[in-house]
Amino acid sequence: MATEKRQLTAHDWAAAALTAMGRGGAAAVAVEPLSKVLGATRGSFYWHFSSRGDLVRAALALWERRETEDVIAWVEAVDGPRERLRTLLLGALRRTSGPSAEVELALQASVDDPDVAEALARVTARRLEYLAAQFAALGHDDADARERAVMAYSAFLGHTQLVHATPSLAPSGDDLAGYADRWIARLTEDAPVPAVGGAR
Incomplete structure (x- = not known):
């Protein structure tokens, strides 16, 4: 007796589209190939999405939640x-290889796609906002906190690209923790002593 296939959800389609993005950017999201990967029909796709653009945006929203909000x-x-x-x-440095990094790099390279550009702008702003809040909590003024946030984020993006292009030149393994500690020391130097009880 044949087992009935599990009914696919919008999340299943979005996750598959996100995986495709990691391999080839936004242009790699196509309904027919994804249908084959998922073992589904085009009818399943149209049950959840009205267009390919809706699927791309759902995949980007999934990426934003997984890689930023979570x-x-x-x-x-x-x-x-x-x-x-x-x-x-x-x-972040430990995640600069593998599927997460592949998607990050592919999206950076797909910035000419309006949906990708919008998602990247939103995610980058959110990440920088969060980083700046941490530096501000250490006592830096708003402008300084923002500058340090940009430096920290640039370190992450640069390390991701370095691991992708020339992995043998990038710190890894046991060296990575020390590398991160030195970055944090440099980025937080000259911070005022927090008030009694510590900055929270």
Whole structure:
């Protein structure tokens, strides 16, 4: 007796589209190939989405949630801004290879797609806002906190590209924690001593 196939959800389609983006950017999202990958019909696609553009936007929303909002929620469980910065940077550096990094790089290369450009702008602004808030909690004024946030984010993007292009030249393994610590030390130097009880 044949087993009935599981009914696909919009999330299944979005996740498959996001995987395709990691391999070939936004242009790699096409209904027919994804239907074959998922073992589904085009009818399944149109049950959830009215167009390919809707699917692309759903995949980008999934990426935004996974790689930004979920990460921020995870880091928020860490006590204190300096430790949150270290945890965030070290976690980001450890994710500069594999599927997450592939999607990040592919989206950066697909910025000519309006939907991708909009998602990248939104995600970058959110990430920089969160980083700047951590530096501000350490006592830096708004302009300085923003500058340090940009430097930290640039370190992440640069490391991602370095691992992608010339992995043998990038810190890895046991060296990565020390590398992250030195980055955080440089980025937080000259921070005023927090008030009694520490900055939270």
